[in-house]
Amino acid sequence: MSVESVVGLGIPSVNRVRGFSVADRPDVPVLIDRFGRVARDLRVSITEKCSLRCTYCMPEEGLPAIPAQDLLTPEEIGRVVAVAVHRLGVEEVRFTGGEPLMRADLVDILEHCSQRVPGIPLAMTTNAVGLEHRVDKLVAAGLTRVNVSLDSIDRAHFAELTRRDRLPSVLAGIRAAARAGLRPVKINAVLMPETLHGAADLLQWCLEEGVALRFIEQMPLDADQEWARSNMLDAQNLLDVLSTRFDLREIGREDPSAPAEEWAVDGSSATVGIIASVTRSFCSDCDRTRLTAEGTVRSCLFSDDEVDLRAALRGGASDEELAQLWRGAMWNKWAGHGIDAADFVPPARSMGAIGG
Ligand code: SAM
Numbered sequence: 402m403s404v405e406s407v408v409g410l411g412i413p414s415v416n417r418v419r420g421f422s423v424a425d426r427p428d429v430p431v432l433i434d435r436f437g438r439v440a441r442d443l444r445v446s447i448t449e450k451c452s453l454r455c456t457y458c459m460p461e462e463g464l465p466a467i468p469a470q471d472l473l474t475p476e477e478i479g480r481v482v483a484v485a486v487h488r489l490g491v492e493e494v495r496f497t498g499g500e501p502l503m504r505a506d507l508v509d510i511l512e513h514c515s516q517r518v519p520g521i522p523l524a525m526t527t528n529a530v531g532l533e534h535r536v537d538k539l540v541a542a543g544l545t546r547v548n549v550s551l552d553s554i555d556r557a558h559f560a561e562l563t564r565r566d567r568l569p570s571v572l573a574g575i576r577a578a579a580r581a582g583l584r585p586v587k588i589n590a591v592l593m594p595e596t597l598h599g600a601a602d603l604l605q606w607c608l609e610e611g612v613a614l615r616f617i618e619q620m621p622l623d624a625d626q627e628w629a630r631s632n633m634l635d636a637q638n639l640l641d642v643l644s645t646r647f648d649l650r651e652i653g654r655e656d657p658s659a660p661a662e663e664w665a666v667d668g669s670s671a672t673v674g675i676i677a678s679v680t681r682s683f684c685s686d687c688d689r690t691r692l693t694a695e696g697t698v699r700s701c702l703f704s705d706d707e708v709d710l711r712a713a714l715r716g717g718a719s720d721e722e723l724a725q726l727w728r729g730a731m732w733n734k735w736a737g738h739g740i741d742a743a744d745f746v747p748p749a750r751s752m753g754a755i756g757g
């Protein structure tokens with residue numbers, strides 16, 4: 402069966418379908434699942450540690466530490482990324498965490514990857530704390546893009562949301578990233594009642610700095626498990642607030658599979674985006690595969706089904722054996738997150754422990 406012939410099987414409304422076996426998988430090298438989706442975008446978490454404690458993500462005390470020997474080394478990350486690119490068709494790699502800047506060997510990780518997969522974009526999602534001091538070395542090692550998380554440009558409000566008074570360092574990091582050539586710098590803000598009142602100021606700041614802002618709906622992935630559907634804001638709540646200061650014109654998605662819907666701001670080329678992961682789920686277009694910091698493959702944020710690549714890697718598996726394990730993991734990917742289902746249960750890992 403060709404890849405094309407299995408695309409478009411349709412996504413059922415339940416998040417799990419039983420009765421499929423890896424034996425039914427077509428013999429194609431790419432990461433294809435039972436619903437015909439093909440993963441091209443790899444998210445690699447490299448640590449559970451973080452310099453902030455965002456309330457929608459981390460518990461106040463931080464996540465339990467992963468023993469050092471359980472983390473993939475820079476060499477191992479480079480090898481796994483090479484398997485993903487050369488044998489599985491991955492086209493973009495993004496490092497995340499926890500906070501990737503907490504890894505002292507981040508330059509080493511980037512160097513291993515850029516040497517093994519030259520030409521493949523190596524991006525990073527970061528809170529930018531301390532980035533200004535390291536960005537030049539990271540770019541020299543192969544970093545090509547950054548997305549920075551920033552929910553408020555009011556210092557006291559930022560400290561409340563992140564439980565850390567680090568806004569000046571974040572802003573310096575964003576400016577340093579743009580200076581270092583990592584354009585377009587994209588800013589991610591989580592859309593929630595606590596961030597709504599500062600949303601227009603945040604957009605104003607992003608317009609002045611020439612960085613692109615996207616709001617992401619809050620997902621039930623907080624370590625404290627306090628997320629409630631009834632507290633969720635949606636795109637309209639945000640548009641109502643932003644429209645009091647800006648003229649917004651809907652321009653839709655960059656391409657049909659892009660997660661962000663975009664609005665042009667004040668008739669200019671500047672845009673603001675909304676990623677409605679909960680209310681307008683894009684699971685049917687999902688093209689992601691994830692590797693946790695401990696070296697397990699996770700095919701969906703919301704499914705705790707994981708396949709252990711690290712054990713295979715350290716047990717002497719060949720590249721093709723690793724690729725085959727990964728293909729099997731992807732084949733069993735859930736149809737969707739199922740947040741709206743009556744029996745929805747949040748996953749055991751929170752966002753910071755998976756890698757957003
Ligand atoms: N520390 C880095 C950062 O904050 O950008 C990378 C890891 S963080 C887990 C990745 C992304 O997940 C961030 O953009 C963050 O805002 C987002 N995130 C964390 N918890 C979330 C939640 N409950 N719902 C939606 N997005 C969330």
Ligand code: SF4
Pocket residue numbers: 451452453454455458459498499500528550752753
């Ligand atoms: Fe840290 Fe990022 Fe989670 Fe905030 S969202 S606590 S910066 S990992």
